[in-house]
Amino acid sequence: MKKMKRNVLLIPFVAVLALMLVSFASAVTFDIVKVEVDGAALSPGANNDGFAAGSTVPVRVWFEADDNQSNVEIEVEFQGYDDTETVSQDFGYVEADTEYRSKIFNMRIPNDVDDASEETVLYVTVSSRDGEARVSYELKLQRESYELDVLSVDYSSRVSAGDVFPVSVVVENNGYGFTEDNFVIVSISALGVSTRGYIGDLDSIENYDNDNHEEDAMQKTVYLEIPADAESGVYEMEVIVYNDDSKTTVGNLIAVDGVDSVDGSDVLGEETDEVSTSVVALTVVLVIIFVVLLAVLVVLLTKKEKPIDEVETSYY
Structure with a gap:
């Protein structure tokens, strides 16, 4: 009886061991x-x-x-x-x-x-x-010895022609070295306008134990003027932060409400001349086809039917 009980208790252990062996083998x-x-x-x-x-x-x-x-x-x-x-x-x-x-x-x-x-x-x-x-x-x-990172660019996403609006740029020194005389430039090349601001020196790590007592990040606000005759559209605004050892560029979009463009299209995504040329060519082809069909119709309507010759029937 005891031997039977012992065998019954061994069954779960044997089953688990068998499953482990199968899993390892497979x-x-x-x-x-x-x-x-x-x-x-x-x-x-x-x-x-x-x-x-x-x-x-x-x-x-x-x-x-x-x-x-x-x-x-x-x-x-x-x-x-x-x-x-x-x-x-x-x-x-x-x-x-x-x-x-x-x-x-x-x-x-x-x-x-x-x-x-x-x-x-x-x-x-x-x-x-x-x-x-x-x-x-x-x-x-x-870490790069000198590396500037643009953390954020805050500005109004829609302005009007003639406006002077602020652009706030947060710059951080992610390099390992101390950077001197950092600048920021904000420009819209399509409108021919730009502005520059002086950021100053930036520490590699915010450490007030250093003699220079500079921070590793700085916010700088510059002002950009939109020309009074600027055409309405969406423009690319470029932000550049730089010093003598490094340069970082980021792009942003800005909408301008201004003078309607001559062709009625936005600055970004203008319709090309190829589309207009294709439309004109298609129109000419359709006109030619219409004229040819009209000429054929006129010929068919004005064409006289050929008289049928009478044939005398003889019964002899």
Whole structure:
């Protein structure tokens, strides 16, 4: 009786062990053969350096599977950063012992680097329903020595001809070095107008222990005047922040209520002359066809019928 009870208690353990053995035997193994970032092959377990923080670089993955698999997915991600996202690809079906490569992922390297350099980890995962492979790569990120970033551009999105309106620009020094004599230029090249403002010096980090006591970000407001004879339309407004070592440009759109343009079209998205030429050509063709058909109709109506010769019938 005791022996029977002991055997009954062993049944669940044997079943769990059998399921584990089956799962291990059926689990697929992926092999991540190679990973390239910006054309450089990464080495797992080694420090891969020389990558600029905040830059967007191409990433590609090579892999193999030891068994035929479907619903294969590739994921690449930096962990621990708020300003990056996971990139992925649904690869589909793969055959065993065949090397495959992913599409090129355009991935943004984290920009949240406080020191001159900082180490981070890139995770690459190849998976299916039957298993996965995950490899980590240590990357050393470097901050640019001089780099200005436009955090925001505030202005009225619609103005009128002759208006003078303010443009408020917030600039931040994302580089590692101290930047001197920073300027901002706001311009609308299609109207031939621009204005410039002096921002001043910017620290790499907001650190009031330094002798210069400068901040790492600054807001500057400049004023731009729209010509009184400006045509109505939507224009591109360009904002440039620069110093002797770096330059950053961003584009914005602004609507102007002004004089009606000669052709009645907006500055952006004008109708080309080719459209007008096509309409004229089509009209001429239709007129020609109409004239030809009219001429044919007139000929048919005025054409006299040929008289039918009478034939005398003889009964002899």
